[in-house]
Amino acid sequence: MTERFTTGFHPFVIPFLAGMVFVLGVCLIKAVIAVRELDGTDRKKWFLSLLHPNLIVKNTIDIILDCLIHVRLWKRNRLLGFMHSSIAFGWFMIILLGHLQVLMFFPERLGTFYYPIFFDYFIEGGQHTWISRIMDGFLILVLAGISLAIIKRFWSRIFGMRRTTRPTLYNLIGLYSLWAIFPLRFLAEQCARAGDLSVSLWWAYSIALCIFMVVLPFGRYLHIPAEMLLITFRNAGVGITRPHKGMARVQADSCPNCGVCIDACPMNADPANLKDSTVYLTRQFRRGNRERVREISDKCLLCGKCTSVCQVGVDGPRLRILARAARKYNIAPDFSDAGTATVVRAENKVLYFSGCMTALTPKTGRSVESILKKAGIDYEWMDRDGGLCCGRPLHTAGRLKEASQLVRRNEELIIGSGAAVLLVSCPICYREFKENYRLPGIRVVHYADYFCELMDKGLLCFEKSDACYVFHDPCELGRGCGIYETPRKLISKAAGIAEAPKNREESICCGGSLGSLSLDFSRREKITRASLENLYGSKADAIATACPLCLATFSRYSDRPVKDLAQIIDEQTEKI
């Protein structure tokens, strides 16, 4: 193996080097901006996390698994997973091994940076080393990935995707240059190995690389470096605290526009909402199109499904809530004198908070009460005759300050009651209590968990009915609070149970969500019907849920009976 030229240089490396310098510089600037935008405490946390040995290991492993091998995408869609990981991992290995090869055989050339990229041009007989053979294997792998990408571009259905985004001209330039890089490299190498040292192919290869690197920081390919930063942010525990800034910016930049969230979004049951899923939010964030960001943010149901299917972990609902919070209203609610609600006394008892919505589905409240009586639990009903809202609707509407006024007021009432347990029947309230309340010494529990405990303790005596229910996982209870199993356990004690095709993390929002600000009820029927269709897909003859809003929403359109879990339990239990 010998060097062909003593100079070790040819002008065709210049486009590559220029692109390289450009992309590194811009990405560095972007990273510095994002880090500077973090809150002071978050920034400190992040810096410290970079020094922490455990987190260094975790960051490295996560970056390899998520950015190179795309494990989460594999789990979701194997073909897509193969496509992405063959390109990312293959390319990474080619770069890594290329440098290793130069380090081993021509260490004095390592500083040129371009030697590994154009190895076969500068080195005679380089193809005979074992490293070269492995690299050729990886190049074939990348080429396979690229061919799949080309097929997907024109025929996305074979990937099981019904809808994908349409790339902009800018992203198309990036896409085509990416497609061109590897075939050009392959051809140039083969020619050089056969002894043909004409430089046109090498020029083309270098220019394709340059174009790709120049468009990278301004299009979807920014996700490659952004995701690495995102992983370190996430592992350091940095949250989204400012609209459009810091973590919000990095999350939006980390979205590769894979489009998986489009088919997942329940709003897309109505074609009018096709352009409002999270992939469009991140895209409009990047473009700085405030008008569209506003529309997309206001429409979303905040059901959280896009986050549960997203392999990058873009938190669409949180991004939207903060975008809403950035808005100015001239009239602000003020609950400082909402002190008329009296403190209920409940020393060491269970305090039951039913929430506003349950007032419209009174059977739920009555059933909870009846079950508590049957089990002989000492309880007080905090808002039987009306009370303050938990604050979640204000919170999701982006009125964070006002929401926290309500939260503080409720905290006083609950702590003042002296209760030991706060029992909640509405998952919307439950999530707010879990996430934003400080109730020292008081256990907050949703009735599904609580009744399951009572059942395990033998305080509830079930009689199984012949009915068969399918359980609809309410978004706030399932994806929101991670409660999936206890409702099913309870139902299977009380009656038969069947599963809908899409369930648990993939459950489809009923469409009634208060999360959406701008969707009228008249425009939600299709969403509700699509959710019902999924439930009809099971062999059950009735629907069970554990959210007053789902119950009310389904009841409008369902042609099968819909019941709240508490009602089912109440009907199938007897006083011991």
Place this chain on the structure above:
Amino acid sequence: MTDFGFTLSRSSTLDLQKVDEGRFEQLCRLEKGAAVCIGCGSCSATCPAGSLSGMSVRKILLAVRRGQDIHRMLQCCMLCGKCTMVCPRGINTRHLILSICSIYD
């Protein structure tokens, strides 16, 4: 004045100078639902803030047209959405309320 031990309720005569259709039209542009309210009062009946501040979507809509004060009522709305759920006209009352909050100064 002699105190007879009883009073008349305060006059609620409309001040036509204050009637403000412009505001109302502005509101209708932001939220079309404002125009289709039939004043049934379902929202008033269900509103948990009613006892705190007299809040009611029906009254607010009237007050916007009449140019009466709406601040007091809006101050206690918790955006809980009960009014949306009971409205027979399917009006997105929460969006209506937020829109009102944004057009006044």
